[in-house]
Amino acid sequence: MNAPSDLSMKSDDVLRYELVVFRAEHSDLDAAIRALQEVGTSDQLTIQRLKKKKLALKDRIANIEDRLTPDIIA
Secondary structure, eight states: OOSOOOGGGSOHHHHHHHHHHHHHHHHHHHHHHHHHHHHSSSOHHHHHHHHHHHHHHHHHHHHHHHHHSOOOOO
């Protein structure tokens, strides 16, 4: 997530690669959150931070998908 956020300056290949990486990271965060919640004695602040990071990744994934999906005029 340290890459520049300006999607217009990146090639489609770079965006596709980032999409794969961000989806994997999103999935990993989801698994970590579930694991912490199952333990029951976990720190709620940590869970909230992970959820916030997961949501930010979801937004970046959506932005990249929008950039890669051609506009269809109906």
